Amino acid sequence: MTNLGDLEIFAKVVATGSMSLAGRALGFSPAVVSKRIKRLEDRLGTRLLQRTTRQISLTEAGQGFYDRVLGILAGLEEAEFYISGRSAQMHGTLKISAPTSFGRMHIAPHLKDFMEAHPELAINLVLTDEFSDIVGGGFDLAIRIAELTDSSLVARRLAPVRRLLCASPDYLAAHGEPKHIEELKHHRCLPAHNNDTWRLNGPDGALSLRPEGMLITNSSEVIREAVIAGLGIALRSTWDIGEELKAGRLVQVLPAYEGSHNVALSAVYPSRQFLPAKVRLFIDYLAELYGPVPYWER
Numbered sequence: 001m002t003n004l005g006d007l008e009i010f011a012k013v014v015a016t017g018s019m020s021l022a023g024r025a026l027g028f029s030p031a032v033v034s035k036r037i038k039r040l041e042d043r044l045g046t047r048l049l050q051r052t053t054r055q056i057s058l059t060e061a062g063q064g065f066y067d068r069v070l071g072i073l074a075g076l077e078e079a080e081f082y083i084s085g086r087s088a089q090m091h092g093t094l095k096i097s098a099p100t101s102f103g104r105m106h107i108a109p110h111l112k113d114f115m116e117a118h119p120e121l122a123i124n125l126v127l128t129d130e131f132s133d134i135v136g137g138g139f140d141l142a143i144r145i146a147e148l149t150d151s152s153l154v155a156r157r158l159a160p161v162r163r164l165l166c167a168s169p170d171y172l173a174a175h176g177e178p179k180h181i182e183e184l185k186h187h188r189c190l191p192a193h194n195n196d197t198w199r200l201n202g203p204d205g206a207l208s209l210r211p212e213g214m215l216i217t218n219s220s221e222v223i224r225e226a227v228i229a230g231l232g233i234a235l236r237s238t239w240d241i242g243e244e245l246k247a248g249r250l251v252q253v254l255p256a257y258e259g260s261h262n263v264a265l266s267a268v269y270p271s272r273q274f275l276p277a278k279v280r281l282f283i284d285y286l287a288e289l290y291g292p293v294p295y296w297e298r
Contacts, residue, residue: 002040002043002044003036003039003040004076005036006036006037006039006040007040007069007072007073008026008073009022009026009028009033009036009037009040010036010037010040010048010065010066010069011066011069011070011073012025012026012138013033013037013049013056014049014056014058014062014066014135015135015136015138016136016138017055017056017136018056019033019034019037019056020033025138037049044065046059046061047059047061047062048061048062048065048066049062070270074276077276077277077278091120091121092121092122092278093121093122093123093124094121094122094123094124094140094141094278094279094282095124095126095137095138095139095140096123096124096125096126096139096140096141096142096143096282097126097127097128097132097134097137097139097141097142097143098125098126098127098128098142098143099127099128099129099143099144099145100127100128100129100220100221101220101221101224101240102143102145102239102240102265103125103127103143104127105239105240106239106290106296107125107143107286108125110285110289111123111125114282114285118278118281121278126139129220131144131146134153134268134269134270135270140269140276140278140279141267141268141269141279141282141283142267142268142269143158143265143266143267143268143286144265144266144267144268145161145237145263145264145265145266146263146264146266147260147262147263147264148264148266148268153268153269153270154268154269154270155266155267155268156266156267156283156287157264157265157266158264158265158266158267158283158286158287158290159264159265159290159291159292159294160261160264160265160292160294161237161238161239161259161263161264161265162237162238162258162259162297163235163236163237163238163258163259163260163263164235164236164238164241164245164252164255164258164259165233165234165235165252165253165254165257165258166227166233166234166235166236166241166244166245166250166251166252166253167227167230167232167233167234167250167251167253168227168228168229168230168249168250168251169248169249169251170230171188171227171230171231171232171233172251172253174230175187175188177253178233178253178254179254180254181200181202181207181209181254181257184209184211184233184254187232187233188213188214188231188232188233189211189212189213189232189233189234190211190213190215190223190226190227190231190232190233190234191210191211191212191213191223191234191235192220192223192234192235193217193218193220196210196211197209197210198210198211198235198259199259199260200235200257200258200259200260201257201258201259201260201261202256202257203256206260213232214232215231215232223236224236224240224241227241227250228241228244228249228250233253235259236250237259238296238297239265239294239296242296242297243296265290265294267283267286267287269283
């Protein structure tokens with residue numbers, strides 16, 4: 001019978017793309033990892049990994065084996081979770097990727113309650129505005145704000161995302177408030193990125209426009225501060241500017257138009273037959289925390 005530890009090592013090598021990184025994560029030397037992989041391949045009578053000096057990739061047989069190994073390992077964790085129940089016995093590390101601003105504003109403040117409920121479970125929260133390679137980066141899940149396309153990943157919707165056109169009262173006092181969508185071309189607009197396209201839903205359906213702005217930056221947080229300071233009109237999510245709208249520091253403009261309704265807040269994780277208990281617990285926690293009407297909308 002195949003050694004369960006060999007399966008864990010194989011899965012970690014695939015997830016990290018490196019025998020040395022896999023060994024470091026599991027507490028083995030690269031030589032031991034290589035030996036265990038070879039033992040597994042010898043037992044199965046087939047090559048699972050293609051090795052070059054630069055990278056490790058799965059063979060066709062290795063890919064099919066890996067998909068099934070993930071189910072075995074996740075099923076084992078699920079069985080252990082069934083015995084232990086939803087208790088403080090949850091252990092290990094949960095590695096999460098999340099957008100920078102959202103993670104800082106709406107994940108970090110809520111980690112305390114989750115971690116106190118599961119004191120043996122460590123959290124590795126990586127904030128980035130790039131889409132992380134979940135499998136290659138060894139992530140258990142990623143939080144994404146996007147219109148998700150079909151992929152080999154599984155996604156669970158956590159909350160709707162509303163994006164509004166907004167500006168500061170000072171800007172509107174100085175430049176006037178647009179009454180029609182065509183008037184945006186005469187205003188200072190603040191796209192989140194250079195050449196960013198605003199995809200909107202309006203009275204006549206979906207439309208796209210490419211605003212031109214005088215401020216060029218790769219930081220969405222800079223745009224947030226710029227619109228609050230009165231530099232122009234921006235398309236922002238309510239999770240990002242909800243407090244500013246409530247306090248009157250920002251005002252919605254052209255309320256008949258909002259960002260595409262296809263964009264949502266989702267938890268994304270590798271496709272597998274069983275979802276690891278630690279991942280399921282965290283996703284359930286966020287889904288209950290945000291909900292169909294998230295707290296920043298109330």
